[in-house]
């Protein structure tokens with residue numbers, strides 16, 4: 001166990017400009033914003049020069065939204081792990097890079113200094129190489145929230161392999177689809193993961209996935225929960241044995257592979273309005289600079305601070321604000337294995353007190369759920385160390401914002417409401433903590449480099465303030481999505497063809513009288529359940545794969561804790577009502593098998609028919625109104641093939 005270097009506290013009181021590009025006043029924000037719009041190339045070139053490069057770029061930017069083509073820092077060469085690790089060693093080798101808090105509060109925690117994390121990453125990079133994994137190969141990582149997950153991710157980046165981290169809640173079928181799509185050559189996993197009172201058998205899920213995925217040649221297994229697993233000869237190897245072998249072979253250091261700025265860094269699968277998740281690809285340099293720039297500015301990071309992002313590394317928030325943002329800034333990142341309510345609903349606040357956390361970054365769902373447990377879990381915990389509170393992933397309601405502000409921040413800690421997406425790589429719209437104004441439920445202002453526009457359904461740009469529309473971005477920022485893996489056309493279709501010349505976010509948005517932005521939620525067929533993106537078509541496919549389901553339609557409904565819940569209308573063959581509860585459970589189990597427990601509908605209503613137009617299209621608008629209990633506001637049903645189905649559905653509506 002290592003102590004966090006005492007010298008780190010010296011910056012606590014006085015705020016100093018950590019980087020030349022740290023914005024510390026409203027005027028500086030306005031100036032930076034203006035510069036970034038007037039001369040983006042000069043602006044980003046200046047910022048990029050603060051990083052460590054093997055070769056400087058030849059030109060800064062090339063782009064064409066018509067073909068979804070964006071390249072930044074063209075011709076530049078670097079390795080992101082040198083920026084996240086090596087460059088901090090001369091001055092900060094003994095500074096804590098990663099603190100790990102285990103699921104069980106009585107188990108020992110772990111702190112890895114920059115020196116130690118660097119050594120582990122290099123050694124594991126050698127394990128990868130020794131097993132034939134090389135630059136450009138796709139490696140899937142399916143692990144719990146343990147330090148080895150961060151080590152594995154960085155080791156891939158060290159050798160130029162493309163990582164694809166899959167959230168531990170996805171099923172074998174989902175993993176198989178992703179492995180196949182990426183033609184992954186290796187999987188890194190654990191025997192199991194701890195989540196609250198449960199142990200999740202990760203290796204066993206991988207074994208099931210690998211029945212269908214044939215490209216995988218190697219599975220590296222880290223023994224964490226020490227539960228029994230099957231080990232397949234010629235394919236499965238133990239993490240610890242491999243690491244020990246590197247010691248024996250003297251393969252301790254590993255030079256970073258020199259990568260092109262535009263080489264892919266990772267693939268992260270995310271849901272859209274079609275039935276199949278897509279592999280969002282980010283490239284190295286632009287993503288790194290965006291993750292770093294937004295981390296430093298939005299959270300107003302000061303050296304020595306401890307940053308606690310509660311997301312899972314299986315989602316983009318974990319990639320950008322547990323790993324790449326904080327580590328590229330030399331910060332101490334805190335990684336938590338467990339859940340906010342285990343062993344009780346005071347766990348987050350205990351962690352804040354225990355490590356003197358400065359920046360806490362979490363999701364509205366977590367805030368709403370902890371709010372319900374009452375203030376007794378917060379009372380008595382010393383949280384004076386907090387300097388910033390962040391939220392991400394879904395719109396935050398005013399009540400939750402106020403609770404976060406009053407009960408956690410004691411009205412003394414700025415809240416940043418950060419809007420962004422898997423595709424954007426990092427935060428695009430947010431106030432800068434304590435620098436630009438916060439407004440409850442508003443993400444507020446675009447970061448430098450971000451040019452938002454609102455459009456109406458027809459694509460007409462809505463000028464001026466006090467307007468609502470669909471949120472688009474009209475100019476590339478360094479962290480923008482580069483492609484969807486293996487299918488560039490899909491990237492063009494999904495993001496760049498709805499509105500000509502614009503990147504379309506899929507979100508609705510209001511720009512208020514003062515020009516502040518408020519995200520109102522998805523306008524496409526994507527649900528946001530507990531901050532997790534789930535496509536309605538994906539859930540429908542899973543429902544329809546059940547033998548008895550003839551057809552289904554899925555919509556969202558407002559949910560007090562999760563933000564949105566999933567409401568499924570299902571036409572079932574025969575008589576579901578004979579064994580209704582069991583049929584429901586069968587269907588839920590089918591969804592869990594097909595996608596994972598996160599996609600299970602909260603409500604399943606059996607119906608005889610669905611509201612369809614004469615051309616056979618399901619009128620989701622009507623189903624949405626029913627699910628939301630807006631029965632007086634259903635609108636015109638006269639164009640339906642059979643308007644009587646609506647009455648029948650209303651009668652059977654589940655409260």
Ligand code: WTA
Pocket residue numbers: 270315316317391392393394395396417418419420421422423443505506507519520521522528531532533
């Ligand atoms: C939603 C998560 C309101 C939005 C980083 C977006 C938000 C989707 C906010 C992306 C916010 C994210 N306020 N809504 N501060 N942040 N969203 O890809 O609908 O998992 O399109 O990325 O989450 O989800 P994703």
